[in-house]
Amino acid sequence: MNGVLLWVYAIGAALLAEALLARYEVLAYGARWRAPVTVLPEGVPHARGAAPDSPPAAYVVYLDGIGKRRVRDSRDGGQLVKALLAGAPELRVLGQVQPYSPLADPLADRRVWAWLRHRHAGLLLFLHNVMQIFVAADHRYRPLYNRAVGSQIATQLRLAGYRPGSGVPVVLLSYSGGAQVATGAVGALHTQLGSPLLLITLGGFHNGANDLTRADHLYRLTSASDRIERVGAWIFPQRWRLFRGSAWNRADRAGTITVHRLDPATHVGPRSYLSRTARLPDGRSHLDRTAETVIGLIRTHPGPAPRPGAAVRRRGSPSPPR
Template identity: 75%
Template sequence: MTEVPIFVLVLGPILLAEALLARYEVMAYTAGWGTPTTELPHGMPYARGADPDRPPDAYLVYLDGIGKRRFHDTRDGGQLVQAVIAGAPELRVLGQVQPYSPLAAPLVNRPVWEWMRHHIGLLLFLHNVMQVFVAADRRYRPLYNRAVGAQIAGHLRLAGYQSGSGTPVVLLSYSGGAQVATGAVEQLHTRLRAPLLLITLGGFHNGANDLTHAQRLYQLTSDSDWIERVATWMFPQRWRLFRRSGWNRAARTGKIITHRLDPATHLGRRSYISPEARLPDGRTYLAHTTDTVIALIRTHCAGAPTPTHDSSPESPPEPTMTPRAHN
């Protein structure tokens, strides 16, 4: 028997099982079978950056991509978080939220997944990919949004956030984290009455979530990011035809502003958060992304006028509508 059939026979049933079980955690949360945890590993703070004894200019919650499997950030996501903390010491930054777990349970603490990490590492990514699609599914989306939105609100409170204080909350999301960030808006507004700023980096999301209570959404993207482009074609709510989707309603009110980070890619050596690839001006892609994120947050927090870039949503039937020249 060739290697391909063996691969299919071994991995196929596992993929099927994962697809069927992906909904379990959100249903367990809804039914009360499990209690989301807010306890962090010993010695890990609920927030980093700004001095906890003085109010920060803003709280930033980083929602990592599908590689997230522990309280600590992934390698690449961690580099971005550290760069933001170093460049903007006025921010209080949270990176421990589990965007792909309604029960706030890291995969790294689950015995079965620990075994898989050593034997079939690909499945760790598959699990989180499946969770993105569960979060996007109209049958489970409200439940998923409620669960992870409550998780984010809980961690913000533990990090010192005062409900109704008016301190801005920034949701910085990478890849599939954008589905969770857009879904958390309603819960954060209800629970904290927080002014919300969203920044998506290569955001993979379905565009269905209501962004009414978000003040602004900055879409950081690149013409070379084919993964984000797939989302704009895959999900009808991202098409202009679906005028009543959350994404299109926000776009018509001018809330969505696109910034180009060309020629960065979604993954790999030329990714948005690569510390090695460089622009003609000598900055690394990581530095470029960090500078852009910090500048947007500072402009927003200062209440300065926002530059008007192309805020049009993507539309598969009309490729020419792709946003152009930014930054």
């Protein structure tokens, strides 16, 4: 019993400390106490897939869930990005963005977090990212957080070869809490890059308060078995139909949001959206279906209207999701 109480006290203290410190990074960004990190570790490319010298069909920025701790890692070991690259070589994919760090500073590379990780306190690493989602959703910090991560994405896109004003679509593919960051980055990306923006959320956990008027469309990939996404839709009033004036509900009425069902996938676990072992009746894995759905949505989504005098560039051949 004493051991259990010690764990309860330790977790409670960690929660309190994290709640107090979670705002520090976004405030440090706003006060310019620290400059955002732009340099990637040696050997990490700015993007993979299509070469930047001839415009790719689209640039895809993958914003991972709360498991994102490094430049390289992701919840599924990068399997979703690999599947996208294998199935759609015309795409240029970025996976290094740090959704839960306004300063673009990978969590696991910081000394204190490395110390905790070596002591098997990995739960605190997840706790940090969870707290960052709520900071990003807080109306007091949301504009600053959105600008910080939006600028981080814009910088990484430029370094990956994106040319502002080129008309090449930018796809924000987000998983779980990454949806809070993706919806918040729309304004900054439109201002800094002038790019057509397509959002694809996978089990998206977000508050529905971010303005989506600058996004071409948002595809919501979800499942009836995804309890975590349902919790997000329940705890944030802006997601409730009752609040018709919220940004989410305005976008829904405007036809900006389309729902795609990926039943019976779960949010996490052996039957998750990204599972390589869970099988559908047609023999595909959940990961295969998720990747094919994302690729199909990108390929079949109408491109932006060409500018006067601009040549029309052909996009990838349609491959609608099954």
